[in-house]
Amino acid sequence: MRIKLSIVRCLVAVLLQGMFTFTQAQVAGCQAGKNALLLPPLYYNADNLRSDTFDILKYTINLEIGNATTKLIAGNTIVKFAPKMNNRTFIRLDLLKLIIDSVTENSNQLLYSYNDTILKVNFSAPKNLTDTSSIKVYYKGQPQGDASGWGGFYFDNNGGNQYAYNLGVGFAAKPHNYGRVWFPCFDNFVERSKYEFNITSDTARRAYCNGQLTSDVVNGLNRTRQWTMNNEIPTYLASVSVARYRQVNWSVNTLTGPKPIVLAGAATDTTGMKNGFVNLKTCINGFENYYGPYKWNRFGYCLVPFSSGAMEHATNISYPKIAIGNLLYEADLMAHELSHHWWGDNITCETPEDMWINEGMATYSQYMFTEWKYGKVNYNSAVKTSHDNLLHFLHLKEGGFRAISGIPHSLTYGDHVYKKGADVAHTLRGYMGDTAFFNAIKYTMLQNQYKSINSLQLRDLMQTASGQNLTDFFNNWVLAGGWPHFAIDSVKYVTVGTASVNAIVSLKQKTFGAPALYSNVPLEISFFKNDWSRVVRKVLMSGASATFTVNIPYSASYAALNYDSKISDATSSDSKVIKTATNINWILGKVYTQVTNKGADSSRVRIIHNYVKPDPFKSNPQNHRLSDQQYWDVEGILSPGFHSKITFYYDGNKSLGGTYSYLDTLLAKINGDSIRVFYRANAAADWQLVKHCVVVNSGLRNGFIVVDTMKLGQYTFGNSTDTATINSVKRNANVYRSAKLYPNPAKTSFKVEFEQLPAPGSVMTITDVSGKIVLSKAITEKLNSVEVGSFSKGTYLVKLEERGRILYSEKILVE
Incomplete structure (x- = not known):
């Protein structure tokens, strides 16, 4: 599942306080994969307990689905099940706020009770281990949406196409599984069943569900389409989408032979689908290379008028029609959702506390698609950009440094799960090496196919496959924050x-x-x-x-x-080869350099921004105070004659969107007047106050310091009242302090608005994550519009300069 950031921020506004503690099970590094699956559940989940009592074998869902005017469904679901214990006298099913007409077994009426949430059905006689039974639940009503706006059932007459569709999870729902909004079920992550769908609508519309289309019958004013799903899936992956669909048919060669690709959309959307999925076959080939064979009978994407993300329903992905035709979304949406057919649909997290296995690995798969299609450099850029943002803001946004396993309900779909989960997966690859990492994933997919899994079981399967002991890795990176x-x-x-x-x-x-x-x-x-x-x-x-x-x-x-x-x-770094005298914005290194002399030859420079406090003074008679939040390493090989200025930015403001905010809240607690730069050549040397610099106070708590000569070594901020060695202290005008940049993120364009007209000679530059200038323009107006429709998706830095002096800088995300 892929979601918009704005939705996540809304959902995580109410955070659970404090860190989770739990006992970590210890197992031998070479424990067999089969035995690993015998571990007890890592996290208690009451919703899973019913699956210890009954095995739901199959759901046969027979529904007539109305349109955006009626917003009703009506019909029945046959639940086929087998007891796992003797003498079972009733079964409890989840069904949310629908009207039940009756419940039968072999045409005989059964007694039941229903409280709008749980349907309890009493058997006419006890059920035992040797029994296989089916009950039929007749029901009708208006299926529910989720309180968050994300998940449940939707009716929408967008474009006159009369959409009716489900999204299988609810962000605010507890549990998050949301099969219960349209059929009675065991709504948890561990219960897997086969499905048959018989969906009736008017003849102008067509139903798409999981699996294979086995019949399409028109009878008078009605059309009934039957879909059969013989692979067992959890309830949240069950899917129905009904609309005036037209179908695009492709085929792709997979590791197990040719398989169909079914793209369903309104007639006006089919061209956009073809253009937007031009790299789908490449993506399929890449994921099979990394994760092993695709286990399902077809590939399917079904367009829906939902603008806040997509849902990985097995073989029938619900995909936002707003994103079609735009390759900017191919990693975040197309590849992400496809990868769930390995991570989430094939192996599924046992409980929502381990949602990183589904969503973190799917987010990591975005990077893997990028590497497969566009190369390792672009993979590294995506991973490192996300990593820097996590270091900077994640603990502030989500209430602390959390483990990715054991995540609270309110953060199930937050950045610890998606983005840090992906970051941890990248590191696991670095631990194990490519060959061992991907072979272990393939082994896990094979040994645990169509089953639930928790973090410890994942650890043990990957240990078994690789022969590597991963206990320390999972203890440090997965089970701790x-x-x-x-x-x-x-x-x-x-x-x-x-x-x-x-x-x-x-x-x-x-x-x-x-x-x-x-x-x-x-x-x-x-x-x-x-x-x-x-x-x-x-x-x-x-x-x-x-x-x-x-x-x-x-x-x-x-x-x-x-x-x-x-x-x-806890570092973020940029590495560059400097061949000319030029200005460079080190986005990940969080500095700006002005190379005035490239030297006799090219130079190789790496700048590391460290998100930890620097080593203390060895001797500090003047009682300076060093930052406890950050320092920089400037390292590499400089050509003789090389010279550059280097600018360090400080910001004591508490804004989750600022380029440098929250990094100097200690030193600039009241204001930034006493902030200075300190330098040491190496760890054996002591920190010295930097001479020959210019301090520019951009605002009360933010500004920058330009050091005249960049040296190899370490730099950090500190507080000092010594101003004797400062070349000058400048306070810039409000023209840039009060600038507004909007919208951010931007899709086609954004505006930068200054309160006052910038001085003559002011230039706006936009640089990408590599420091390459992608746009430079003179600024002569207070309101300036910038077109970014041709930009590649990613993060850029917008900068206003006047005669080499940076007056304003801000990041913008181009979607």
Whole structure:
């Protein structure tokens, strides 16, 4: 399922306070996958208990579905079941606020009670283990939507097409499963059943459901279409969509042979569907490569007039018609929903507390589609951009540093589940290596197909497949919140022979919101020569500090930790090759450089923004106070003669949308007048107040400091009353402090509005995540419109400059 951010923010406004604690089961690293499935449930869920009493074998749903005027359904559902215990005298089914006419078994009336939520049916005689029975529930009424606006049943005459459709979860519902709004069922994540749908409508409309169309009969003014789903699915994945649909038929070669692709939409939407799904076959091939064979009989997308996301109903994805024809949505919607046929539809989280298995892995699959179609560079860009946003704002938005497993009901569809779940999946790939990671996923899909799963069972299956012990990973990254932080403390080189050098590397670990230091984290150390070639060595890091000796073929000019960002720790970084004198916005590094001399040759520079406090002063006679929230590493190989200014931005404002907000709430608690920049060359040196800089106070608590000469080493902010070494302190006009940028996110255009006319010579530049300038224009008006319809989807930085001085900057998301 994919949802709009605005909906998520609404739903998580009321947060559960405090962190979750629970006992973590310990199992052997080589425990067999079959035994792993015998673990008790990780989280108690009363809704799952009925599935210990009865096995629901099949639902046969026979309904006449009305239109946007009547908004009614009427018919019956046959529930076929088998007891798991002897002497069962009744069964309880979920059914929400519909009118029950009768309940029968073999045409005999059964006694029942119904309170608008639970239907209790009394058997005429006790049911035992050897029995297989069917009851038929006759009902009618107006099916419910969810209080949040997301989920349930919808009627809509959009475009005169008389849509009637369901979305199988309700964000505000408890439980979230929402099969009960249109048929009586066991509405939980663990009960899986087969389905038959016999859906009747007027002849102008056609019904689409899960599985295979087995008949389409017109009888007078009515059309009845029968769909059969022989793969067992949970109730929330059961689907019906009725409208004046037309069908686009494609076929794709899969690992198990050719399979049909069914795209259903209104006649006016079919061209847009063809254009918007042009890369669907490529996506299918990619996911089969990563996750193994597609287990279902067909691929299906059904357009609905719902603008806040999509729903992964098995083989019949409900897809927002507003998004068709736009490739900007192909990763976030098309690929995300398709991937659920592995993550969510094939294997399903046992309880909503483990929703990251469904939604985190589907979000990660967006990145995997990007890599498959557009390459590893674009994959890394997407992962790193999301990771930076999570480090910056996630704990502020969702009430603390939470584990992705054990998430509270109010945050089931929040960013810990979707985005951090994906971030953790990326890190698990970095832990295991590509071959072991994807082979373990394929093994898990095979061993656990059409079954529910929890985090510990996922751990054990992946351990069994790979032979790797993943207990520490799941304890640290899945069952606990926050992040670790790793840094190089020192590197020494000792020559031991021809082309043989021992590199002695000391590492240290801090935490960002995590309850404890992490153990056995595989970290890559890259050793660069002056020609930028490198060798990579891997070490296992535990504890606050550790020293490793690795053999390399030369004394390196530069050593970098986690250069390829395979482990998502509490850092965000940009790496660039600088070939010309130019201005660069380091979006992930959160600085701005003005290269005035590129030097004799090109330079390789990496800037790391660290979301932890820097090391303390070794000696601090002037009683300076360092930031407890961030510091920077500037590292790399600089060409002789290279010179650049570097600008650091501070912001003590508490705004969830600001580029630098919340990062300096300690130092700029009242105002930013005393904020200064401190520097040290390495961990062995002490922090020194930076001389030759310009301090610009943009607002009461925000501004920036321009350092005249960028050096390799570490920088941080601190409070100091020493102004003797400051070149100048400037307070910029309200022209940029009060600027408004809207709408944000933007689809086709946005506006930047200044309270006063910017000074002559002011230029607006827009840069992408790589720092590339995609637009530059002179600003001569207070209200400025910018067209972004041709921009690639992603995050951009909008900047107003006057003679090299940055007056305003803000991020914008282009959708």
